[in-house]
Amino acid sequence: MELIFEKSRPGRRAGRVPSYGLPVPELPAELARQRPPRLPEVPENEVVRHFTALADRNFGIDTGFYPLGSCTMKHNPRVNERAAALQGFRDLHPLQEDEGAQGALELMWELQQILVEVAGLPAVTLQPAAGSQGELTGLMLMRAAFADRGEQGRNVIVTADTAHGTNPASVTMAGFELAKVATTDRGNLDLDDLRAKVDDRTAGLMLTNPSTLGLFDEGIEEVARIFHERGALLYYDGANLNAVVGRSRPGDMGFDIVHYNLHKTFSQPHGGGGPGGGPVAVVGELEPFLPSPAVVRDGDVFRLDHDRPKSIGRVRGYAGPFGVFVRSYAFMRAYGPALTEMSETAVLNANYVLALLEDRYDLPYDRHCMHEFVLSARTLKREHGITALDVAKRLMDHGIHPPTIYFPLVVQEALMIEPTETETKERLDEFVAAMRSIADEAANDPETLKQAPLTRPVRRLDEVKAAKEPVVRYAFDEARESPDRIETG
C-alpha cells in the first residue's frame, strides 16, 4: 500500500490550529526555517483510512493467539486503558507540586508496596523505562555499592549462556566485563563452571529464573551461596516473573536486585514495541543507591524525595512512565491475592501444550516447564529441510503469531513458546493442531511450507536486501512531487 507521504497533495490538510488573531513575532532570520518540512498534506478522512489500513495489516493479541516466548503476550484488559485516560492522570503535568499530585503519588506508592511483596525485597524504584533499562540500573547500583565499600576492583559480571542479549549488552553499557557460565543437560547453571568463574573480581550474577529455557534453576540456593560467600551480588532479570508470582520470590531465592517488566507480567500493552516499565527492587543495603527521586510517604502525605546523596542519579526524565504504572496497578488490583492463580494458570497452560507437542518436535530438556518451553525443529530440518523459520511462517497461515525462534542460542532451531494464562483450552488446542499439522506437512509437502506464509498481506520479505542497501526513510522522489505526477499505487 502507499505511504502516507505518497498520498500527499499540496494544499490539503486535516487539523486546524487556533490563531486568536494575535500578531506573530518575527524570529531571528538566522534561526528561522528556510524550507517547510515535507510532512503529508492529507485530509482527515484519508489519515483515518490510512491508519485503519495499517491496523488491518497488523496482528495483536486482540487479533489472535500470540505465543511469543519471553514476551508474555497476555490479554490487556481494556479497563486499564480507561484508567490511564482519566483526566486526573492523563492531563497531569509531571512538574506539578507534590501537593497537587497526591493521587498519582499514592498510586505509585501503593504500586511499590505490591511490587515489594511480589519480589520479597523491601525497596523499589519505579523510574526505569523498560526491562533493559532496569538491568542497566541494577548494574549501576552494584557499581555504586562496591564503590561505597571501597571494592572498586569488582569489575566482572557473570551471565548464563541462555541469557537474553540485553544482559551482555547492559554489562558493556555499564562498563563491566562479561563472564559466561554454561548450562547443564538438565537446564540448570553448571555449578562447577560457576565456582571456577567467581572470585574477588566478581561484582555479580545476572540470571533469569526460570531461565529462557522455561526451567526453574534447581540449584538456585547454591548459586546464591557461591556469590554471596565471595561478597558478590545477584541480579534477577524479571523477564520470566510471570511463572512464579505468589509461588516463589526472587528475594527469597537470594537475589539482591530484581527488575520487573510491567509490560509482561503486569499487562501494560506492548504497543507494537513499547512502552514498557522496568521497576527495580533491592535489598535494604542497596536502598540508598536507588535512582532519585523516590516516592515516599510521610504520614498521610506522599512526596517525591530528591534528597538522596548516595543515589546513582536519574535514569530517565521525571518520575517514570506513569501511564504504565496506572495500567499495571489497575491490573494488580483486579487480581488481588489471586495473582498466584495467574502464574499457576500460565504454568499449567504451557505444560499442557508441551505435553501435546513433545512427540512431534524435539524437546531438548525433558522436564516439566514453567510458563514457557523451548522446542527444536532440528529433526524436521535434518529429515525434511524444514527449519524453525518455516514452521513460524506457516503458523501465520493458521492465524497464529509465531513463537520466538532461534533463541535461546543454546538450542538449535529453537521454537520458544509462551501461551500465557489468558488463553482458553480451545485456543491452546488449535495451536497444538496447527503445530502438529505443520509437522505432518513437513514430511508430506515441504515445498508449501517453504513458500509460507500464503495468506498474509505480503509474502516472505528479503531481510538481507534491507540490511545491505538500507532504505530507512521515504526518498521524496522529485518526479513524484511534480503536479502532473502519475499514480503508481
Next chain:
Amino acid sequence: MSTSRPSGPAGYLSLTDADRDAMLEAIGVESVDALFEQIPEGVRFGRALDVPDALPEAALVRHLEELAGRNADTASELSFLGMGIYDHYVPAIVDAFLSRGELLTAYTPYQPEMSQGILQAIFEYQTAICELTGMDVSNASGYDGATVAADACFIARAHTGRTRIVLAETLHPMARQVVKTYAPGFGMEVVEVAHDGGTTDPARFAEAADDAAIAIFQQPNAFGCLEPAPELAAAAAEGGALPVAHVDLASLGLLEAPGNYGCAMAIGEGQSIGNYQSYGGPHYGFLAARSEFIRRMPGRIVGETTDLEGERGFVLTLQTREQHIRREKATSNMTTNQTLLALGGLITLCWLGPEGLRELGETCAALAAYAKERVALPVAFDRPTFKEVAFRTPIPAREVVTRAREHGVHPGYPLGRDYPGLDDVLLVALTEKRTPADVDRLAEVLAEVTA
C-alpha cells in the same frame, strides 16, 4: 481442582474446572502443585500474597477515579507549566488509533509478515523525524528526551574514541542528570558550560568542546531562550566534537532543522507532538543522525525491502547492531522502546501537515509575545524566545507558585529548583490550548501575588 483462595478476576483467566482436570490428565500430573516441584522447597513461597483484595471492574474504576480526582491536572487548573512537557492539543484521531487492538496489543515486529502495519508506520515516523530534523536516519524511538542524550553520547564515544561530553547548562536538567548517571559506565566524563545571560556563549562552548567527543545544546533552551544554534554547532565542530541539538518537534515548523546548520545528530522529547502529559510518561524520545552513524544507532530501525513477488514491504533492519544478535558488542541494550507513543507523534504530524505545524509554532510564539506584553514582571533574559518565557519575580518563584495556585492558576516552573541563583525566575509556558484571556488571567494573578 478446587481452590480456597479469594476469587480472582475470572474474566482474565480462561480455564474451567473441567478444562483444568483434562489438562492435568494430559500432562500426567495430579495437581498444579506437581508442576511447581522443580522449585526447591527452601525457596517456595508458602503463604498467600499480602496485597489488597481484588476489586471487580466497577469498584476498581471508582477507586482509580478517586485517586485521579486528587490530582490538579491542566484541565482543572489553568496551567502554564512546561519545562520539557507541554499541554499541547492531542488530536482525537490519536486516541482512536492508539486504542486499535491490532496496534496496541502487538509487540516488536520480529515477524514482518504479521506486522506490516506497525513496520510501515515506523518507516513513516522515521521519515517524518528525518524531515523535521534534517537528518538521514532516525531510530524507531528511544525512551524519552533525557535518555536519548545518553544514547547520543554512547554513539559519540564509539565514533570519536574520545571520552569528554560537553553539555550546555541550558540543556534540560534531567537530560544532563541522565547523561551524568550513564557516563561512568561509558568511561566518559561530563563538562558543563554555564549560560551567559540566558544562552550559551559560542566561544566558551568551543573552548569546552576542544578534543571532546560530543557537545549537546538545546534549542529552544531550558530557559525558553533561542540559542545561537548555528554558531554553537560550528563551535563544537571546530574542536572535533560531534555537535548535537536537543530540539522540540513543535518548534520545527518555525525553527531551522539541526541538519541544516551542521549538527551530527538531533535528539529530543517527542511528547509535545501527539502525547498527553501523563505525569511524565510514557512518551517517546527521538534520535536522528547523519547517514554516517547509521550502523551505530541504538534500538530498532525499519527498512524498506521487497517480498518474494517483488512487492514493497518493511522489516526491522540492520539488526546486527542490536543486543539479540551482537550481545555484549551491541550498540545498545534497548529492546522495548516507545513505538505506540511515536505512532501518536506520526499521526499528529500527518494531521497537522506542514501548514499546521507552522501555525502551531506561530500561535505558541504569539501567545508568548502576548504574555511578555501583559505580565507586569521583567523578563529574566533579554533573548528571543519561542513558547516559554522566563520572568524575574520580586519574591522567590516557588512562593509565587504556591500563592498563584491558591487562585486556581499554576503560573509555571520555578527555575531555582534546578538552577541555584535563579530562585527568582519563573518559566511560563504557552501552548495553543491557552487563550489570550488565559494570559490575561495569569497576568492578573501574578500582579496580585507579587504585589
